[in-house]
Structures are given as structure tokens and as C-alpha cells.
Amino acid sequence: MSGQPALIATCAQGLEPVLEAELRALGFPRIRPLRAAVLFGATIQDGYRALLWSRIASRILFEVARFPCADRDELYDGVRTIDWSDHLGPRSTLAIQFVGVSRTLRHSGFAARVVKDAIVDQFRDKHGQRPSVDLDDPDLRIHVHLAAGKATVAIDLAGPPLHQRGLQREAGPAPLKENVAAAILALAGWPAAAREGRPLCDPMCGSGTILTEAAMVARDVAPGLHRTRWGHDRWRGHDATAWKGLLEEARQRKEAGRTVEVGLYGGDVDPDVLPFAVRNLARAGFADVVGQLVCRDARTAQAPEPIPGLLVTNPPYGARMHDEARADELLRDFGDTLRHRFLGWTAWILVGRPRQARALGLRPSARHPIRNGRLDARLLEVSIADTPPRGGPRGRESHQNSERS
Ligand SMILES: C[S@@+](CC[C@H](N)C(=O)[O-])C[C@H]1O[C@@H](n2cnc3c(N)ncnc32)[C@H](O)[C@@H]1O
Incomplete structure (x- = not known):
């Protein structure tokens, strides 16, 4: 030894x-x-x-x-x-x-x-x-x-893996793991942006994993606070006093963060999936964010606030949900939407294939490799210029109109 x-x-x-x-x-x-x-x-x-x-x-x-x-x-x-x-x-x-x-x-x-x-x-x-x-x-x-x-x-010491936050979330067909969403938010600099009062938008939010994790960060909620099962529960070396003290501190921090204003915005085109996000956020104690979720095509999204913020999203890869050509076409149009309507924002987009990155038509300032389940994905960091390009977004009229959930 x-x-x-x-x-x-x-x-x-x-x-x-x-x-x-x-x-x-x-x-x-x-x-x-x-x-x-x-x-x-x-x-x-x-x-x-x-x-x-x-x-x-x-x-x-x-x-x-x-x-x-x-x-x-x-x-x-x-x-x-x-x-x-x-x-x-x-x-x-x-x-x-x-x-x-x-x-x-x-x-x-x-x-x-x-x-x-x-x-x-x-x-x-x-x-x-x-x-x-x-x-x-x-x-x-x-x-x-x-x-x-x-x-x-x-x-x-964990027992059930730590991405399980103990919230019994309802998941859509291709959910992000909570800890992968949290890693993306950390790379995107969300903790500092939240403190500065900047908004965050996920226009393809699915079951709302990115939004829920973002709310937890902004309101200082410990990711493990809602879990009820731990690897140390029945371990003889468990220090119950130390654990109780840490839980109590986490509860107090959550209480203190309850009133922190946070500008979170989300949307999804699928009317069957969006209610999962609504319920997941409510279950996590962020029901007040729910009014800011919209059922709409991301290609019709607008910057939700005048202050430039972070757009963090995980579009369909084409591998599991859409076919590849449709996923690429979506990103091509979405790149246009970003250029015209999210001036000065920084976008963080998780893509599954190099062609998706090219389809976006925006030059990323960085590409971060991220393993998402069995997929080798890339997180693209894209700074969007604060002046609009000439001409309107392509094909805007063909997309369905906005509609509140
Ligand atoms: C990979 S999933 C996102 C999963 C999400 N991050 C989660 O953890 O649940 C992609 C989402 O994009 C949505 N989507 C596909 N096309 C869209 C479009 N044109 N506008 C808005 N949402 C779209 C799908 O309905 C799906 O929920």
C-alpha cells in the first residue's frame, strides 16, 4: 500500500x-x-x-x-x-x-x-x-x-450517478445529461453572465435541461440538494454530522438565492416536448421561468432582451431525430436568424457532425470537444457581430409564426 x-x-x-x-x-x-x-x-x-x-x-x-x-x-x-x-x-x-x-x-x-x-x-x-x-x-x-x-x-460516495439530480425529470427523445449541460454552461461563462444580469436563451430547449441547470447556477442551488440516495448512506465510514452541516448550508444558500432575478428564455417547435420543460422547471422550483417558454420554430426567434446575452442550445444532430439533411438545413437557416436577430450575442451550439458546423455559416471562435453519450460532439462558440448583415433572413416567411405556450 x-x-x-x-x-x-x-x-x-x-x-x-x-x-x-x-x-x-x-x-x-x-x-x-x-x-x-x-x-x-x-x-x-x-x-x-x-x-x-x-x-x-x-x-x-x-x-x-x-x-x-x-x-x-x-x-x-x-x-x-x-x-x-x-x-x-x-x-x-x-x-x-x-x-x-x-x-x-x-x-x-x-x-x-x-x-x-x-x-x-x-x-x-x-x-x-x-x-x-x-x-x-x-x-x-x-x-x-x-x-x-x-x-x-x-x-x-455518489451511488446513483451525479447527473441524476433527484428531480424525476421528464425527458424528450434526445435529452442532454444534466452534467454535460452544466459543463456547457461553465464553458459559456454563464455563472459570470448571470451575475451581470445578462439573459440566456435556448430556442431548441427540448425538456429544458440547459435552462434548469442555468437556473440552478443563477440561484445558487446545489445540484445535489434534491437527491435522496447517496453511495455513503450505508457506508460505515460515513460522517453524518459533516454531511448534515453541508446539507443545511446548501438549503440556506438556496433560500438566499430564491429571489435572484434571472433572464432565462426557451422555446421548442414540438408542442409535445415543451410541456416537459415547463414541468421540469417547475419541479426544480423555477416555476417563475416557465412564462418565458414559447412553442415556436427557432428560426423565428428574436433576442428576448436588449442586453446581449448567451444563446446556448443543442439542436437535433440528424443522427437520432431528424435526418441529416433536415438538421443541416435547420442550422443553415438558424445561422441566418442569429446573424440578423441576435446582434452582439454569443452563441454556444452543440453539434454532432462537422457538416452541421459548416451549415451554420458562422465562423466559430472555438470548438470544444464534448462527449455526449456515444457521440463525439463539438461545442461551437460563435460571437455574433453587433451590426446586421445586409438583406433579411432567408426563407423567414416560410416558417410558422410565434405562438406562446
Ligand atoms: C437534441 S434535442 C434538445 C434536447 C434538450 N437539450 C434536452 O435536454 O431535452 C433538440 C430539440 O430541438 C427541437 N427542434 C427541432 N427543430 C426545431 C426548430 N426548427 N425550432 C425549434 N426547436 C426545434 C426538437 O423538438 C428537440 O426538442
């Missing part, structure tokens, strides 16, 4: 720099980016604070051991050396997640069984009883990561 215990925040690949910046802004010490993860913090309280306040992390892992591991025997011995009675009891249930391979440990299912055997053998030898496996709702989730000949064993 070696090294000081550490906390590991995991994330979608590509989001490491955004997560790193978020953890720095939260004030954690000892931050170091890894692949699809960021090392941070020093204490279990740091882990709890990240659970409640990281909008971008997928999981928070609390490292309990790290050891050289070349094969099955080293894995078994290393796991068995940990005193598991610090973490669970002989009648507890557990689930193992094993990530990584070595020359001789090529199958994660096999490696996970070796880890489980080492733990249950320790209990059987000491107590004559052993924990059992429960993959759905275990008392403890144990995460083992094998890379470069080293195994890292950690307690998964």
Missing part, C-alpha cells in the same frame, strides 16, 4: 479541464487532472462538498488503497490487505465496478469477481459470515481502477 488517500471526481472524457476549473473554483486543494477524472481534495468533507456542489462530475470516489497489481494474485492480496470492516459489515451487500485491464487481467467481470472474493473471504475468516452481492441497490459500491500496473480501490 502506498500514498496518501485521495478523492477522485470522474467525468465524461473531454470535460477534465472544465471539471478541474470547477473544483478549483470550489476551493479544493491538491487538484490534478487525470484521464476522464480529476484528483482533488484531502478529506472526506471535501468529498461530501464535491458531491453536493459539483455540477460536472459523474461520481466522487474516496480512495482507500493503491497498490502494484500485475495479476490475479496481486489483485486478491492487495484487496484483502484493506480492513473491510471499516467500510461494511458481514451482512452488508456490495457491488464492484472494475475498470481497466492488464496483460493477465483482461476481463473486468473476472477481475471484479477476484475483488469480491478477497472481500468476502476476509469476512468469512473473521466472522464466519460474508457480505453478498447486490448489483441494483448495494450498501456499498466499490470502484477499482487498474492502469499502468497499479490498482486503485475506492468507495463510490
Whole structure:
């Protein structure tokens, strides 16, 4: 065994720099980016604070051991050396997640069984009883990561992944994960823009994930505050006093942020999907934003306020919902709408294919790679000139008229 215990925040690949910046802004010490993860913090309280306040992390892992591991025997011995009675009891249930391979440990299912055997053998030898496996709702989730000949064993403090905000959201056919939406908002500089009173508009908002996350940021609502299940609930090392204190602080901050004015605007052309956004925002406590949602074609959208703001949106890629040609045509017309009606705004548009980026017809000042589920997407950052181009938007008359929801 070696090294000081550490906390590991995991994330979608590509989001490491955004997560790193978020953890720095939260004030954690000892931050170091890894692949699809960021090392941070020093204490279990740091882990709890990240659970409640990281909008971008997928999981928070609390490292309990790290050891050289070349094969099955080293894995078994290393796991068995940990005193598991610090973490669970002989009648507890557990689930193992094993990530990584070595020359001789090529199958994660096999490696996970070796880890489980080492733990249950320790209990059987000491107590004559052993924990059992429960993959759905275990008392403890144990995460083992094998890379470069080293195994890292950690307690998964999150339990259900952190993008689940505990709000039972209703999702349309292609929803963004909440933590991906939060990462996009962080890249777009929404926290500062919200403080400056600038508006944010998502004219293809679907079930309203971007708007809900934006409201949470603006009103200082901890992303974990509504969750009721955590990985540490039945962990023997859980510090209930520290956790309660952090929850209470998060409740007070939410209360203090309740009256913050926030200019959020959204729309969607699909009358069946827009009610999801309305209900999701209401469920999250942002019913006052709901009056600003409109059922309309994004190509007829207007800047909702005279102050230039951020337009953040995730149009159909063409892969799952529209066919590609229709998705490209939509972006071509939408690019026109932006040039003529969103003067001085900054647009952040998540596209799934390079052709979509070209179809927009606006030169992005940056392209950020973002993994969205199984898609390698790109977030385009586009500064829209504050003077209109000559001529009106193409094909405007052919689009349906605005209509309030
Ligand atoms: C990828 S989904 C957005 C998902 C959303 N970010 C969420 O998390 O639910 C794209 C959305 O664009 C909407 N859409 C497609 N064409 C549109 C148009 N011309 N105007 C406005 N919305 C449109 C679809 O109805 C769909 O809800």
C-alpha cells in the first residue's frame, strides 16, 4: 500500500479541464487532472462538498488503497490487505465496478469477481459470515481502477450517478445529461453572465435541461440538494454530522438565492416536448421561468432582451431525430436568424457532425470537444457581430409564426 488517500471526481472524457476549473473554483486543494477524472481534495468533507456542489462530475470516489497489481494474485492480496470492516459489515451487500485491464487481467467481470472474493473471504475468516452481492441497490459500491500496473480501490460516495439530480425529470427523445449541460454552461461563462444580469436563451430547449441547470447556477442551488440516495448512506465510514452541516448550508444558500432575478428564455417547435420543460422547471422550483417558454420554430426567434446575452442550445444532430439533411438545413437557416436577430450575442451550439458546423455559416471562435453519450460532439462558440448583415433572413416567411405556450 502506498500514498496518501485521495478523492477522485470522474467525468465524461473531454470535460477534465472544465471539471478541474470547477473544483478549483470550489476551493479544493491538491487538484490534478487525470484521464476522464480529476484528483482533488484531502478529506472526506471535501468529498461530501464535491458531491453536493459539483455540477460536472459523474461520481466522487474516496480512495482507500493503491497498490502494484500485475495479476490475479496481486489483485486478491492487495484487496484483502484493506480492513473491510471499516467500510461494511458481514451482512452488508456490495457491488464492484472494475475498470481497466492488464496483460493477465483482461476481463473486468473476472477481475471484479477476484475483488469480491478477497472481500468476502476476509469476512468469512473473521466472522464466519460474508457480505453478498447486490448489483441494483448495494450498501456499498466499490470502484477499482487498474492502469499502468497499479490498482486503485475506492468507495463510490455518489451511488446513483451525479447527473441524476433527484428531480424525476421528464425527458424528450434526445435529452442532454444534466452534467454535460452544466459543463456547457461553465464553458459559456454563464455563472459570470448571470451575475451581470445578462439573459440566456435556448430556442431548441427540448425538456429544458440547459435552462434548469442555468437556473440552478443563477440561484445558487446545489445540484445535489434534491437527491435522496447517496453511495455513503450505508457506508460505515460515513460522517453524518459533516454531511448534515453541508446539507443545511446548501438549503440556506438556496433560500438566499430564491429571489435572484434571472433572464432565462426557451422555446421548442414540438408542442409535445415543451410541456416537459415547463414541468421540469417547475419541479426544480423555477416555476417563475416557465412564462418565458414559447412553442415556436427557432428560426423565428428574436433576442428576448436588449442586453446581449448567451444563446446556448443543442439542436437535433440528424443522427437520432431528424435526418441529416433536415438538421443541416435547420442550422443553415438558424445561422441566418442569429446573424440578423441576435446582434452582439454569443452563441454556444452543440453539434454532432462537422457538416452541421459548416451549415451554420458562422465562423466559430472555438470548438470544444464534448462527449455526449456515444457521440463525439463539438461545442461551437460563435460571437455574433453587433451590426446586421445586409438583406433579411432567408426563407423567414416560410416558417410558422410565434405562438406562446
Ligand atoms: C437534441 S434535442 C434538445 C434536447 C434538450 N437539450 C434536452 O435536454 O431535452 C433538440 C430539440 O430541438 C427541437 N427542434 C427541432 N427543430 C426545431 C426548430 N426548427 N425550432 C425549434 N426547436 C426545434 C426538437 O423538438 C428537440 O426538442
